[in-house]
Amino acid sequence: MTLADIGGTSSGGVDRQALSAEEIEAWRCVMGWAREADLQVATDDAGNLFVILRGSDQKAPPVLSGSHLDTQPGGGRFDGAYGVLAALEVLTVLAERGVKPCRDLIAVAWMNEEGSRFAPGMMGSEAYAGVRTLEEIRAARDATGMTVGKALDQLHAAFPGLPRRPLGAPLGAYLEAHIEQGPVLEAQRRVVGIVTGIQGKQTLEVEVRGDKGHAGTLAMSARRDALAAFARIASALYTEIGDHDPQVKFTIGHLCVEPNAPSIVPDRVVMRIDLRHPDNSTLTALGARLRVLCARHATPCQVQLMPLVDAPSNIFDTLLQELIETAAFRLGYPSLRLLSAAGHDARHLASLCPSAMIFIPCRGGVSHVQEEWAEPEHVSAGANVLLNVLFQLVRPI
Numbered sequence: 001m002t003l004a005d006i007g008g009t010s011s012g013g014v015d016r017q018a019l020s021a022e023e024i025e026a027w028r029c030v031m032g033w034a035r036e037a038d039l040q041v042a043t044d045d046a047g048n049l050f051v052i053l054r055g056s057d058q059k060a061p062p063v064l065s066g067s068h069l070d071t072q073p074g075g076g077r078f079d080g081a082y083g084v085l086a087a088l089e090v091l092t093v094l095a096e097r098g099v100k101p102c103r104d105l106i107a108v109a110w111m112n113e114e115g116s117r118f119a120p121g122m123m124g125s126e127a128y129a130g131v132r133t134l135e136e137i138r139a140a141r142d143a144t145g146m147t148v149g150k151a152l153d154q155l156h157a158a159f160p161g162l163p164r165r166p167l168g169a170p171l172g173a174y175l176e177a178h179i180e181q182g183p184v185l186e187a188q189r190r191v192v193g194i195v196t197g198i199q200g201k202q203t204l205e206v207e208v209r210g211d212k213g214h215a216g217t218l219a220m221s222a223r224r225d226a227l228a229a230f231a232r233i234a235s236a237l238y239t240e241i242g243d244h245d246p247q248v249k250f251t252i253g254h255l256c257v258e259p260n261a262p263s264i265v266p267d268r269v270v271m272r273i274d275l276r277h278p279d280n281s282t283l284t285a286l287g288a289r290l291r292v293l294c295a296r297h298a299t300p301c302q303v304q305l306m307p308l309v310d311a312p313s314n315i316f317d318t319l320l321q322e323l324i325e326t327a328a329f330r331l332g333y334p335s336l337r338l339l340s341a342a343g344h345d346a347r348h349l350a351s352l353c354p355s356a357m358i359f360i361p362c363r364g365g366v367s368h369v370q371e372e373w374a375e376p377e378h379v380s381a382g383a384n385v386l387l388n389v390l391f392q393l394v395r396p397i
């Protein structure tokens, strides 16, 4: 709740966007708690924040746990912050009890998970995992034209002398605690979600091209109206893709019409499509079907598709899933295995080291809104499971 005050809005939400003054303040707050617990702090060139409990073997790859401190513009108190603070609490408990882990145990806050100020999101984990280069990430701009590079330099300047860890340094394991952001755990009255993986998604940009014309004089039969073609395409996609089965998620969330003037037949429409499905073969088949439907219904206009993201569902480490399930069982928390419908930094870490996620319920399944809420007993249950699993991974020899 103290952290939620930083960027807190009058309506009870949080506006703490990536690399903003508010996020710098949140770093200061978390670093204060870390130093009170005698933990060390560090960063890296991508603006990730690390809190470190030193282990006895400095050659062994560290175990990492965390999430992100940035929020959506009208975000809530738990998305991201929960995973960072749960990890910090685990380190604090171990440090207070004088536990010296067999290898470094590190709490992490990844830079720009949300992607609302600087798009796309997950920049810190992508830079760490080598999905995108730091140069590419530093070049991205916000709505005011400010680059990630400049904002990153400002963040680092606010904390002079902070040691830097190398990007991509080997890791032993990664665990992320997070609110579910969906309704499943609450509906089934479970306290702990063992996340099996992250739902696959394809995003693409579709451009429809026709010809401009006078709205009063050009005969309907002679028109190549890009918006009319879009309407046919969209209708076919909602029916054939969106209604394919109950698990599909199909969204046209962005639309651009040109010249967007009341008396001119539009000659260009651009849409962004977000398509998700837990089953990879279905996702691939729907993606292919989508291309056929676009081509068929565009006539007499032309259509071009540009794939932006093609990420199949991933599977988290099965041994870590078992450790989470066993810990939840021993602590008496009813649990459930489920696929994450939303994306998380853990997706990128999974390509570097054994990775997994722990979900807790959130009220009404809602997230990215000011009403976002998790019950205190669920917050502590998730952190207890995290403590038990992390302790097994760094147990003193």
Ligand SMILES: [Zn+2]
Residues within 6 Å of the ligand: 067, 068, 079, 080, 113, 178
């Ligand atoms: Zn999040």
